[in-house]
Amino acid sequence: MNAVIEAHVQQWLTGNYDEATREAVKALQSNPDELADSFYRTLEFGTGGLRGVMGVGTNRMNKYTVGMATQGFANYLRKTYPSTEIKVAIGHDSRNNSRFFAETTAQVFAANGIHVFLFEDLRPTPELSFAIRYLGCHAGVVCTASHNPKEYNGYKAYWNDGGQLVPPHDKNVIREVEAITSVDEVKWSGGDHLITPMGKEMDAAYIEMVKSLSVYPDVIARHNDLKIVYTPIHGTGITLVPAVLRAYGFTNVTVVEEQATPDGNFPTVIYPNPEESDAMHIGLQKAKELNADILLGTDPDSDRVGIGVKNHKGEWVLMNGNQTAVLAFAYMIEARKAKGTAQSNDMVIKTIVTSEMIDQVAKHNQINCYDVLTGFKWIAELIKAKEGKENFVVGGEESFGLMMGDQVRDKDAISAVAILCEMAAYARENGYSLFEKLMDMYVQYGFYLEHLISITKKGMNGQKEIADMMESYRQQPPQTIAGEAVEQLLDYQQQVGKNLITGETWTIDLPKSNVLQFVTKSGTKVSARPSGTEPKIKFYFSVNQPLPSRDQFDEVHAQLQTKIQTIIQDMKLN
Numbered sequence: 001m002n003a004v005i006e007a008h009v010q011q012w013l014t015g016n017y018d019e020a021t022r023e024a025v026k027a028l029q030s031n032p033d034e035l036a037d038s039f040y041r042t043l044e045f046g047t048g049g050l051r052g053v054m055g056v057g058t059n060r061m062n063k064y065t066v067g068m069a070t071q072g073f074a075n076y077l078r079k080t081y082p083s084t085e086i087k088v089a090i091g092h093d094s095r096n097n098s099r100f101f102a103e104t105t106a107q108v109f110a111a112n113g114i115h116v117f118l119f120e121d122l123r124p125t126p127e128l129s130f131a132i133r134y135l136g137c138h139a140g141v142v143c144t145a146s147h148n149p150k151e152y153n154g155y156k157a158y159w160n161d162g163g164q165l166v167p168p169h170d171k172n173v174i175r176e177v178e179a180i181t182s183v184d185e186v187k188w189s190g191g192d193h194l195i196t197p198m199g200k201e202m203d204a205a206y207i208e209m210v211k212s213l214s215v216y217p218d219v220i221a222r223h224n225d226l227k228i229v230y231t232p233i234h235g236t237g238i239t240l241v242p243a244v245l246r247a248y249g250f251t252n253v254t255v256v257e258e259q260a261t262p263d264g265n266f267p268t269v270i271y272p273n274p275e276e277s278d279a280m281h282i283g284l285q286k287a288k289e290l291n292a293d294i295l296l297g298t299d300p301d302s303d304r305v306g307i308g309v310k311n312h313k314g315e316w317v318l319m320n321g322n323q324t325a326v327l328a329f330a331y332m333i334e335a336r337k338a339k340g341t342a343q344s345n346d347m348v349i350k351t352i353v354t355s356e357m358i359d360q361v362a363k364h365n366q367i368n369c370y371d372v373l374t375g376f377k378w379i380a381e382l383i384k385a386k387e388g389k390e391n392f393v394v395g396g397e398e399s400f401g402l403m404m405g406d407q408v409r410d411k412d413a414i415s416a417v418a419i420l421c422e423m424a425a426y427a428r429e430n431g432y433s434l435f436e437k438l439m440d441m442y443v444q445y446g447f448y449l450e451h452l453i454s455i456t457k458k459g460m461n462g463q464k465e466i467a468d469m470m471e472s473y474r475q476q477p478p479q480t481i482a483g484e485a486v487e488q489l490l491d492y493q494q495q496v497g498k499n500l501i502t503g504e505t506w507t508i509d510l511p512k513s514n515v516l517q518f519v520t521k522s523g524t525k526v527s528a529r530p531s532g533t534e535p536k537i538k539f540y541f542s543v544n545q546p547l548p549s550r551d552q553f554d555e556v557h558a559q560l561q562t563k564i565q566t567i568i569q570d571m572k573l574n
Contacts, residue, residue, distance in 0.1 A: 008039040008058045016183050017064065024056040045069050045177040047170040048377070051145050051154035054097055061097075061145075061153045063104055064183050069155060070105045070141070071186040072177030074112040076169075077139055079176075089135060089198075091119045091128035092143040093236050093301040095153050096264035098122070101143040105155070110191025120199040122262055124236045124302030126412035127206050129162040131198065133407065134205055136160075144301040147273035150266050162409035163380025167511065203240065210415045211247050213404045215335040216426055220249045223425035227292040230417065231256035231283040233272045234263040235300035240414050248418050254290060256283045266300075273299055274306025275400050280318055284308055288316055294424045294434070298413040303376075304400040305413035307420055311435045312553060319438075322355040322450040325396035327438055328416070329358050331423045332394040332404070333365045342367075347386065349379045349395040352492070352515065353527045353540040357441070357448040358396075364445070367393075373492065373513045374529060376401060380409035398450060398540070439550045447547040449560040453573060454536045462535040469537055473516050473528055482543075482566045484520035491516055526567060541567055 012025050028035045038057030043050055043065050050069055054061045077086050088109055092102035099122070106116045117135055119128070125142050132140040138160050145152035157165050157173060165173060180186065214220070228250055232238040238260055245253050259268055259282060266272040269279045274297040277284075287295040287308055295308030295316070307324050311317045319327075329348055336342040347368040350358050362369030368390065372378035379395040383406050386392065395403040401411030404419055427434050442448070457465045477489045477500070490497045492515040495508045515529045527540040543563045547556050568574050 002040075004041075005036055005039045009035065012039075012056065012058075021056050021062075021064070028056065045072070045174050047166075047174070048164055048375070049141075049155040049157040051148065051152060053151045054153050061101070061155075063100070064186075066101050066104050066143075066155060067108050067186045067188060068180045068183065069177050070108040071112070072180045073139070073141075073157060073173055074109055074114060074187075075179075076173045076176040077114065078112065080169075081138055084138070086114045086139075087117065087135060087137040088114055089117045089119075089128060089131045089137045089140040090142070091123045091125065091131070091140075093125070094122050094234060094262035094264055095143075095145060095300060096150065097153055098143045098264070101153060101155065102141075105141050105143065106195050107189055107191070108186060110194040111187035111189055113191065114194065116191075116195045117198050118195055119202075120197045122236045122239065123203075124240055124298075124412075124414055125156070126303060126408045126410055126414055127202065127240065129158060129408045129410040129412075130206050130209065131202050132158055132160065133162040133409070134202070142301065146301050147271065147275070147299040147304060149271055150264060158410075161380060161384050163384070164375070164377035164410065166377050166381045203243070206414075207240070207244055207247050209405075209407045210244050210418055213415055213419060214248060214422055215332070215339055215341070216422060217249065219426050219429050220422055223428050224249045225252045226250060226294070226421060226425050226428065227290060228253045228421055229256065229283055229287040229290060229292045229295045230254070231259045231280070231286075231295075231297040232262075232302075233259050233269060233274065233279055233297055233299060234261065234266050235272060235298060235302060236262065237298035237302040237413065237417075238262060240302070241296075241298065241417050244414055244418050245421065248422065250421060254286065254292070256286050258282050274304055275321065277318055280306050280308060284316055284318070293428070294421060296417045296420060298417065299400075302413045303411040305402065305416040305420070306400055309424075309434050312439060312550065317435070320450065321398040321400040322357075322448070323438060324400065324420070325350070325398065325402065326355055326357050326361070326441065326448075327423065327434060328396060328402050328404075328419060329394055330361050330437075330441060331419070331426070333361060333367060335426065336393065337365065343391045345390045346393050347390040348393055349382055351375070351378070351397040352510075352517070353529065354396060354398045355448050355450055355542065356523065356525075357445055357544075360445040361441070371510075373510055374515070376403060376409075376411045378511075379403060383409065398452070436550070439547075439553055442547040442553070443549060446544045447553075447556050447560060448542065448544040449557065449564065451541040451564045452538060453541075453568065454531070454538050455573070456536050458535050466530045466535070466537045470514060470516065470528065470530060477516070478518055478526075478571060480570070481518060481520055481524055481526060482563050482570065484522060484524060486518045487521050488519040489516070490519065524563075524567075526571070539568075539571075539573055543567075
């Protein structure tokens with residue numbers, strides 16, 4: 001056992017930890033590998049907060065790592081607002097221990113003299129973001145590991161705009177958290193009178209806000225019998241999605257019974273993530289059985305949404321995040337324009353790894369489309385920077401995240417479900433399906449096909465392997481992709497773009513981020529990005545070509561799929 005691990009273990013065996021924790025550490029000593037992984041480092045408070053496997057140890061999510069993180073966050077808030085009555089909002093999802101972590105967080109904040117608004121029970125993450133703004137809070141926390149497997153939990157930190165921490169606050173909070181080196185520095189109790197529960201009143205305010213996003217309530221009234229199947233995948237969506245759909249006027253909603261009850265063990269799925277077809281499988285069966293019009297699923301904290309529809313052959317298919325985003329952006333742009341509610345300063349925002357088809361839609365409709373780094377906190381930051389100058393309509397990213405309007409500053413699957421159902425009703429009203437709308441957009445703008453693969457590198461050596469891969473690509477970028485010369489290398493860490501043919505360079509005006517993109521003349525793009533929340537490196541592929549007509553959809557789709565597979569093989573990623 002190395003010295004760092006030994007020191008951490010001894011600290012937990014002899015320090016101010018409860019008896020159950022000490023016994024759990026002793027039990028781990030019979031499993032050296034697990035002991036090492038639990039103590040080889042301190043669970044990093046990254047720019048988004050904490051995320052890790054639950055258990056005892058410095059590298060695990062537990063009462064002590066959560067308490068120390070909260071003490072650091074509280075210290076920063078006290079320094080930032082020295083003579084202010086500080087308010088924070090706290091929420092949590094359906095994961096095991098989420099309620100316990102939320103209450104621990106609330107108690108530590110309150111013990112530091114901070115007024116806490118704590119949701120009385122589980123609630124979606126977007127409602128927490130909304131509550132921060134609604135109550136005029138200075139910060140917030142939601143205890144969730146989003147779509148991660150059941151062993152994980154997390155702690156997402158928010159600022160006063162309802163968005164996750166961005167510079168300079170992210171790094172400043174990290175410094176304060178890292179300065180807490182002992183559980184003895186944590187104020188654990190003594191402020192219960194500063195904790196205010198919240199629930200139904202906030203729900204009502206949030207539902208009213210979501211209702212205000214509707215573009216065509218009259219269309220819904222005419223198609224209120226739209227057959228909707230919804231699965232919360234054992235998460236928080238059950239608390240609000242049915243109520244929101246009722247508020248919109250939909251009367252024919254079936255909740256997938258097998259996945260309706262919140263359960264941190266996620267008994268029907270391996271990964272509670274609507275990106276995974278397995279997680280949507282039961283919902284898909286129900287949609288087929290009922291001959292539904294649309295299927296929707298949300299992840300445990302309800303920030304991601306998955307959608308299933310019938311394709312041009314009448315077969316049920318699950319749309320990917322890019323397809324969903326393209327449809328949602330187009331609807332919010334086009335419908336508001338048709339309704340006469342569009343503004344001359346409207347704008348939309350997407351991330352750098354999201355389909356560039358959205359850029360084409362925005363350009364065609366003469367509105368600004370901005371690219372930001374991956375993560376909704378960057379969308380939130382840009383909205384804040386543009387307030388009073390441009391009107392934000394919709395934002396999104398390829399990982400099944402959408403943000404409708406500016407009252408929530410994080411991805412919001414609750415409002416997305418409502419708008420996607422309205423889109424299906426609008427499509428029915430106009431004699432087409434959502435899939436047919438997508439095909440028509442491919443004819444208009446070009447057929448864009450995207451694909452994502454994730455390579456997991458676990459354990460102590462995982463991060464180093466990922467770092468080595470990125471450095472290798474940075475020093476020796478691929479010269480060709482699927483037979484095409486790579487024209488551009490975009491290095492967001494160095495904030496430099498380079499034309500590999502001419503040698504021309506330019507500055508990338510975005511914050512530093514460890515992302516590399518390789519782009520060919522035809523617009524084929526490969527992006528490499530280590531995950532900020534998991535021991536993974538992600539590769540995003542985007543290819544495109546014209547689609548002359550709907551009739552050629554299958555042919556062109558097959559060609560694009562082949563091209564993506566060729567790229568994966570060429571880069572030895574399979």
